[in-house]
Amino acid sequence: MADRLPVRAVLDALAGDFTELPAGGGADGADGTADGPLDWPGYGAARARARALTGEGESVLCGTGTVDGTPAVLIAFEFAFLGGSLGRRAGDRIETAHRCARERRLPVVSLIATGGSRMQEGMVALTQLQRVARQSALTRAAGLPQLAVARDPTTGGGWATLGAGSDVVLALPGAQLAFAGSRVRPPDADPAAYGAGEKLAAGQVDRIVPPGELRGVLGRWLSLLAPPGAPPGTSPATGPQTAPAEPPRALGTPGGTAEPPQSGWAAVERARSPYRPRADAYLEAYFEFREELSGDRCGGTDPGTRCGFGRRRDGRTVAYAAQCGTPTTPAGFRTAARLIRLADRLGIPVLTLVDTPGAANDAAAERSGAGPAVAEAFAALAEARVPVTTLVIGEGGSGGALALAAPGNTWITPDGYFSVIAPESAAAILKRGPDQVRATADALRLRPQDLVELGVVRGVVGP
Structure with a gap:
């Protein structure tokens, strides 16, 4: 051709x-x-x-x-x-x-x-x-x-x-x-x-x-x-596939434990472990096959954000936006917003995987519109008519993580944490010394079981 x-x-x-x-x-x-x-x-x-x-x-x-x-x-x-x-x-x-x-x-x-x-x-x-x-x-x-x-x-x-x-x-x-x-x-x-x-x-x-x-x-x-069998003359948004996507099961770190972490800092260390399964492993386990979207249509791509559509083994199509453990750039947030809005228009449920230390905060990110990009992701989720399911699989770092988290339908693995800010940054803002970082992590109540008790997440998924 x-x-x-x-x-x-x-x-x-x-x-x-x-x-x-x-x-x-x-x-x-x-x-x-x-x-x-x-x-x-x-x-x-x-x-x-x-x-x-x-x-x-x-x-x-x-x-x-x-x-x-x-x-x-x-x-x-x-x-x-x-x-x-x-x-x-x-x-x-x-x-x-x-x-x-x-x-x-x-x-x-x-x-x-x-x-x-x-x-x-x-x-x-x-x-x-x-x-x-x-x-x-x-x-x-x-x-x-x-x-x-x-x-x-x-x-x-x-x-x-x-x-x-x-x-x-x-x-x-x-x-x-x-x-x-x-x-x-x-x-x-x-x-x-x-x-x-x-x-x-x-x-x-x-x-x-x-x-x-x-x-x-x-x-x-x-x-x-366009899954086969859609009734002629009906909107996809009214079809049966708009039931929420099930959260993936926790894959677990090789040699690790499914028991909840005993301290806030232990939760942070588990989430930052280089051996913990990342988004690609979760997507491979969750889908029979998938196809990816690339880029924000505004001149940018973020290799640390995976977005696309996949076929579950039960025949359902689910859209996904997954953070891969790196700071999410403006292009990543805009690509995720593009994915969510397309899925919403087609009546396809969405799964998001949260795993980021936070939004990219370097000068390049600011010049590329970090604030507007994060706002766009928040808006896409807030406006979505299809159900969105979120699983926190690692670091849940501040607003950069929350921007892809489904209100009222967020879950977490034993290897994850979610925090208003990283413990190190919280200690610095509060003028605490480096020796207070671990205690600050405890005070933030960022462990999976803390988040369930606070009502921030629905539950901790098992293997």
Whole structure:
């Protein structure tokens, strides 16, 4: 697909049962003689040549198909048709596709390869972006997922609407992926900034997928976000899968004990042990398989925050946001908020795993908006209509941990603690010496059993 395969070959590789939808719209230019809304000289002839070259009537094909077992509406671009450009008739087709998705309650998959808006249709072409954005918004409001595959190239309005506006963005290796097309960039621009790899590093793409793996990866995403068997005409938020996720069982530290810690400082030491199981171990034990989101869509990623969707062994889909024991950066909080809001819209329960000494507090974090990012995570949890379950698996450090903790449904393992602040910081604020840190830990009542007694957590989970 990175070699710009014909659109039919792309569709055959993903959904062999592709059935094209009616094109929609009028017949302007259908015979190859009309020169479009601007009466652009030679436009009709160019369209006729594009049809002869590709065998297609427009730059976009829309229809239904089954991707690795999950039905979906597919929007696929033919780059050889006038550079996959968006014009009025392409807008007609995309609108028809979204209407079909809402009527049949199907997810939307956009297979994008476009240079942007069609010059020969002027502002009529550009306003199709508003039309596409409106249809995407209606589909989003209907509780249906939208996934994009960025092929080569994905630029201009196609990236800014169908691509970047999707819930999950996959990209093919080496694909050009940018708002600025190749012919309108500054001559001294760094080419890497316009590629899929750079966009992944900047948190704008969730994963780069080789063509041979695309069907399987896309199929797993579709099965997670649009589970089969959802009753037509109903909102996912009303379905049975909105029951709360069960908290994972405690995995326990090798050679450790499931007994509660005897002192506050003992609880801190257990939570900070390098041998204690981390988020990855919990996620592996909890899910049969999972797919991860990457990045906050604002230019940042946090490798210490895992966010995505997984399939439990009982067949349920659960969303997860997991801290991995490091200070959580603004990008981590924004990615978690993105995950929670997507799960809420799709009616999928959420599991959060708390394990952080706190929010990152260095100068880079402040410049990146630490306060607003933490506020965004608090707001996403507070606004969530789906149930959220939290398990504290290690350090619960102050507001950076509380921002991902479910009010009224937080649990803890014997290896965890939760505190208003780290004991060392509390001692410093209270002007106590280093020899008072252990006593301060006791005074904070941060042990699992203390937290149960205080009503901060519901209970301590066992192995």
